Amino acid sequence: MEKAILESVGGEIVSIVTPVSICMLLVVLLVHTLTPHGSVVAPIATVAMMVYSEKPNDSLFEKLRGGFLNGIIFVCIVMIVTFVLFGLFYFRFTKCLRVYMGFSAFMVLAWMGGTVMVELIQFFSIPIDVITFGICLVNFASVGVIAVFFCQMPIVLTQGYLVVIGMLVAFWFTKLPEWTTWTLLISMAVYDIMAVLAPVGPLKMLLELAMTRDEEIPALIYEARPVLPRQMPGPPPTSSSSTTVQPRRWSHLGAAPHSLLNITIGRGNSAGLNVDSDNFQTSNLGTVGGHELMNFVTEPPVAPEAGLLGSRLVSSTEDAGTLNSVSSVLAGHQPIDPNVDEDTVPLVNRGTRNMAAVDRMELGTQMQPRDLDEDELERNDEGFELGVSGALKLGLGDFVFYSVLVGRAAMYDLMTVYACYLAIVGGLGATLILLAVWRRAMPALPISISLGVVFYFLTRLIMDPFVVDLATHLVFF
Amino acid sequence: MTGAGGIGYALIALGPAFSLFVTVIASKPFLILTVLGSAMMWLVSLIASGLLWRAFLPGAVWVFLPLLITVVAIQEAVRIYYWHLYLKIEDFLNKLATKVSKQQLVATDKIQIAIASGLGHGIAHSVFFCLSLLTPAFGPATYYVDSCVHMPLFLVAAFTALGFLLLHTFSMVIAFNALAGDKRSHQLFVPVMHLCAALLTLVNLLPGGCIAGVPLTLMCAVVTMAVAGKIVWDKTGSGSGDLNSLHRVHSASRL
Numbered sequence: 001m002e003k004a005i006l007e008s009v010g011g012e013i014v015s016i017v018t019p020v021s022i023c024m025l026l027v028v029l030l031v032h033t034l035t036p037h038g039s040v041v042a043p044i045a046t047v048a049m050m051v052y053s054e055k056p057n058d059s060l061f062e063k064l065r066g067g068f069l070n071g072i073i074f075v076c077i078v079m080i081v082t083f084v085l086f087g088l089f090y091f092r093f094t095k096c097l098r099v100y101m102g103f104s105a106f107m108v109l110a111w112m113g114g115t116v117m118v119e120l121i122q123f124f125s126i127p128i129d130v131i132t133f134g135i136c137l138v139n140f141a142s143v144g145v146i147a148v149f150f151c152q153m154p155i156v157l158t159q160g161y162l163v164v165i166g167m168l169v170a171f172w173f174t175k176l177p178e179w180t181t182w183t184l185l186i187s188m189a190v191y192d193i194m195a196v197l198a199p200v201g202p203l204k205m206l207l208e209l210a211m212t213r214d215e216e217i218p219a220l221i222y223e224a225r226p227v228l229p230r231q232m233p234g235p236p237p238t239s240s241s242s243t244t245v246q247p248r249r250w251s252h253l254g255a256a257p258h259s260l261l262n263i264t265i266g267r268g269n270s271a272g273l274n275v276d277s278d279n280f281q282t283s284n285l286g287t288v289g290g291h292e293l294m295n296f297v298t299e300p301p302v303a304p305e306a307g308l309l310g311s312r313l314v315s316s317t318e319d320a321g322t323l324n325s326v327s328s329v330l331a332g333h334q335p336i337d338p339n340v341d342e343d344t345v346p347l348v349n350r351g352t353r354n355m356a357a358v359d360r361m362e363l364g365t366q367m368q369p370r371d372l373d374e375d376e377l378e379r380n381d382e383g384f385e386l387g388v389s390g391a392l393k394l395g396l397g398d399f400v401f402y403s404v405l406v407g408r409a410a411m412y413d414l415m416t417v418y419a420c421y422l423a424i425v426g427g428l429g430a431t432l433i434l435l436a437v438w439r440r441a442m443p444a445l446p447i448s449i450s451l452g453v454v455f456y457f458l459t460r461l462i463m464d465p466f467v468v469d470l471a472t473h474l475v476f477f
Numbered sequence: 478m479t480g481a482g483g484i485g486y487a488l489i490a491l492g493p494a495f496s497l498f499v500t501v502i503a504s505k506p507f508l509i510l511t512v513l514g515s516a517m518m519w520l521v522s523l524i525a526s527g528l529l530w531r532a533f534l535p536g537a538v539w540v541f542l543p544l545l546i547t548v549v550a551i552q553e554a555v556r557i558y559y560w561h562l563y564l565k566i567e568d569f570l571n572k573l574a575t576k577v578s579k580q581q582l583v584a585t586d587k588i589q590i591a592i593a594s595g596l597g598h599g600i601a602h603s604v605f606f607c608l609s610l611l612t613p614a615f616g617p618a619t620y621y622v623d624s625c626v627h628m629p630l631f632l633v634a635a636f637t638a639l640g641f642l643l644l645h646t647f648s649m650v651i652a653f654n655a656l657a658g659d660k661r662s663h664q665l666f667v668p669v670m671h672l673c674a675a676l677l678t679l680v681n682l683l684p685g686g687c688i689a690g691v692p693l694t695l696m697c698a699v700v701t702m703a704v705a706g707k708i709v710w711d712k713t714g715s716g717s718g719d720l721n722s723l724h725r726v727h728s729a730s731r732l
Contacts, residue, residue, distance in 0.1 A: 005574040006586050010506035017513075415609035422517045422601075429510065458524050463605075466527040469534045471610055472622060472630065474681035474690065475541050476602075476637045477548050477671075 012392045013432055015224035017425055019163050020394070020402060024424070026167045027403040028410045028417055031174055034119050035411060067179035071187035079191065082202040090209060102145050105165065105220075109141035112168040148220065155225055162222045166396050170403035174411070181408050182453065188401060189449040196443040207441055220396035392432075398444040402428075405452045415467065416459045423455035424448045482631075483615035489635040490607040494600050494642055501592060508593040515559065515597030516604075522555040523605065538682060545675045553668040556649070559594065560656050584712055587657075588650060595649025599642035607631075607638035625687035633687050637678065640694035644674055647698075647705035654708050663708070670701055 058066070088097050114137050121128060144161040147153045176184070195201040210216065402424050409416040427448030435442045470476065488495075502508040526548040533540050567590075571581045611631060613620065619629045648667045655663030674697040681690040 004586060005570055005577070005579045005582065006505050006507050006589070008506075008579075009570065009573065010510050014506035014509050017509075413609065414612055415605060418604050418609060419520060422513070422520055425513055426517045429514070455520075455524075458527075462527045462531045463524055466531055466534060467523075467605055468610070470541075471606055471634055473538075473541070474622060474625060474630075474633055474637070474678065474687060475545070476606055476634075476641060476678045476694075477545055477552070477675040 012224065013429065016222075016392050016394055016432070017428060019159060019222060019224070020399060020428065021421070021425070023163045023166050023170070023399045024403050024406045024421060026163070027170045027174070027407040030116065030167070030171050031407045031410045033123060034116075035174075063179045064183075067177075067183035070180045071183035074184055075187045075191045078188075079195070079202065082195070082206075086202050086206050086209070089206065098149070102149050105148055106141050106145045108165055108168055109144045109161075110137055112172055113137065113141065113164070116168060116171060159222065159224075162220060162396055163399070165220065166222075166399035167403060170400045170407060173400065173404045174407040178408065178411075181404065185401060185405055185449050186453065189446045192443040192445040196441055204441070221393050222396055222399065223391050223393045225391050394444060398448075401445060402448060402452075405449060405456070409452075409456050412460055413464065415464055416456050419455045419459040419463070420452045423451040427451040479617060480615055482619070483611055486611055486614055486631045486635040487608060489632075490603045490638040490642070491600070493639065494596060494603065494646075497592070497596055497646070501589060502596065505589070508589060511590055511593040512597040512600065515594040516601040517597075518555055518559055519552070519598045519601040520605070522552050523601075526551055541679060541682070542676075545679070546672070549668065549672045549675050553671065556652055556667070557656075560653065563590070563594070563653070587653065588709060588712070591650045591653040592646060594653075595646035596642075598649065599645035602645060603638040603642050606641075607634045610634060624682060624684050627685070627688055628691075633681070633691060636691045637694050640691075640698040641674065643698035644671065644701050647701045650705045651701070651708060654712070663704075666704065670697060673697060 085097070117133070117137065120126070121133075143157075144164070147158045147161045148165070173181070173184075195203040198204065405424065406417055406420050409420040427450075428444065430447050431442055431444050434447075498512070502512060526544075529547065529551075530540075530544050533544070567582060567587070574581045614631045619631065621628075622630050622633075625633060648670060651663050652667045654660075655667070674694055677693045677697065678690055680686045680693065
């Protein structure tokens with residue numbers, strides 16, 4: 001029996017919105033619990049406050065100016081670090097990168113996680129002794145590092161640890177003073193646009209390099225697995241080789257050099273959970289290291305790197321997935337022949353090592369020539385190859401900055417939290433739609449952050465008094 | 478009034494929404510996105526109303542009357558705009574369904590989308606008018622408003638939010654049906670009912686008025702629910718002809 005369209009549309013978006021929501025919820029809970037209203041949290045001296053350390057007595061102009069300077073410096077440092085990482089990646093210092101990133105993740109989970117846990121233990125008066133706590137913490141951090149970087153673990157565990165890392169870094173960022181936080185967010189959003197879309201942007205160059213080499217981008221990236229369980233009827237006989245060939249990490253249609261954004265992040269799907277284990281080990285690199293942020297020397301803050309490298313949203317989905325179908329319908333094409341359904345399309349691009357169309361023909365399904373035509377029609381010169389089943393990916397830095405915004409909103413009141421949450425999710429949805437329409441790597445920060453900031457200030461200044469006044473008079477609408 | 482009280486108030490305001498969400502909406506990702514989208518539209522209309530009236534509040538009591546009328550007018554205008562947006566999305570979904578060779582939208586689908594949209598409005602109302610006020614309710618004390626010494630503020634807010642949640646949810650169902658079928662009476666019913674419910678909360682301004690105000694709001698919600706129920710029953714009940722046209726059919730006998 002045919003399934004309804006309503007049951008499958010939108011699955012990928014929800015699978016990205018859910019972990020973002022969970023991360024934001026955890027940060028709001030932490031902030032709400034550990035930051036009692038009215039208390040003055042001593043700001044931590046960090047790289048982000050090298051230039052200006054905010055004191056409550058400064059005038060508004062001074063705070064704005066200081067915050068602005070802090071933001072600029074922060075963005076500059078982040079940009080330099082991204083270039084350094086790009087250089088390391090370019091010269092193939094993979095071992096160095098891997099060790100560094102594993103160490104950073106361990107420090108985030110152990111140090112920041114430990115600090116947060118200690119605060120929680122103090123708050124709830126949990127009876128636990130130091131030795132147990134130490135053992136648990138070290139185990140927790142080690143499993144986290146292994147789950148995220150080195151081993152193939154159940155996907156829920158990896159995703160869970162990524163969300164926890166994002167939450168810890170975001171919670172740490174909320175300890176910055178208020179004006180610095182806002183200017184930082186806005187500067188990062190502006191930088192993100194530049195880094196991803198401008199030709200000399202470091203993230204764009206990194207993406208291009210990773211694509212030409214067909215390696216994982218060295219960053220912490222949250223990947224939402226495909227939603228629908230793929231029941232492949234089995235590959236057609238002529239393409240039986242496809243299951244043994246290593247699927248490409250990135251697939252192109254067309255020549256590599258100028259088709260920077262002809263990318264698909266996708267792997268063959270029914271074997272997808274295991275197939276990328278090799279590639280995972282060799283080149284899955286990520287970085288987050290909160291400890292640098294606590295140094296008083298000008299060592300670069302590592303945590304935002306994850307945000308930068310990951311602050312672009314790249315995706316590809318299967319033919320039945322929302323984004324591909326969205327983009328093709330928006331482009332107004334004729335419906336594809338009904339023979340092409342989701343069971344055969346992924347085979348088009350599975351297992352191809354080189355990019356020639358001939359290889360695709362070798363895969364043997366007779367849908368291919370037509371698919372190629374359709375795909376070529378659907379492509380502009382920067383087209384996405386959207387025929388491969390894959391998953392939406394969102395960089396961990398996006399998690400961090402969304403949660404920072406919501407955490408800072410939580411320090412005022414819960415009403416701002418709800419408003420900012422809706423704004424961020426709306427911005428994320430808009431970004432995903434743009435992703436489907438423009439079919440290129442999109443920066444995930446700008447729309448959400450700008451909407452979030454606008455909604456925060458509107459809510460705080462206008463809506464809060466309005467609603468509270470109505471409610472205390474018991475007048476509703 | 479401690480954690481139990483706070484959770485209790487939250488459940489009063491949002492319990493039915495939660496159960497509606499879990500049973501109808503959670504299994505379909507598109508409906509989850511619809512809820513979020515319509516919640517955001519309601520929030521935008523609320524901010525617009527706030528921008529308009531912020532200068533007058535806190536002010537004299539008579540301000541509330543024109544305030545309510547304009548705010549309800551804004552929300553109904555947003556509802557009409559949302560309907561036009563929905564038509565485009567429905568068209569898009571049908572094209573998508575053809576493309577991936579699935580069935581087009583049937584009546585139950587459309588009703589579910591309407592419920593999801595209404596629920597988005599209702600949840601946004603409950604969250605902003607009740608949940609965001611509940612933070613003090615988790616503490617050790619409670620708060621009574623001058624004009625209502627019978628019930629704490631939180632209880633009144635919770636019940637009223639419940640009423641409005643149901644009202645918003647089901648008036649969206651009525652509105653979708655009326656605008657699709659172009660039925661004048663139902664098209665007028667929705668804004669009139671909304672305005673009535675809003676104006677009836679003005680009763681709460683009178684001393685001791687909340688004794689009457691809260692049940693009146695809940696009654697408006699029940700009336701809306703009844704009308705919506707009748708519409709849905711007519712559409713899918715046994716009296717409406719060929720059942721096959723409304724349910725999922727086998728691909729061989731696709732309509």
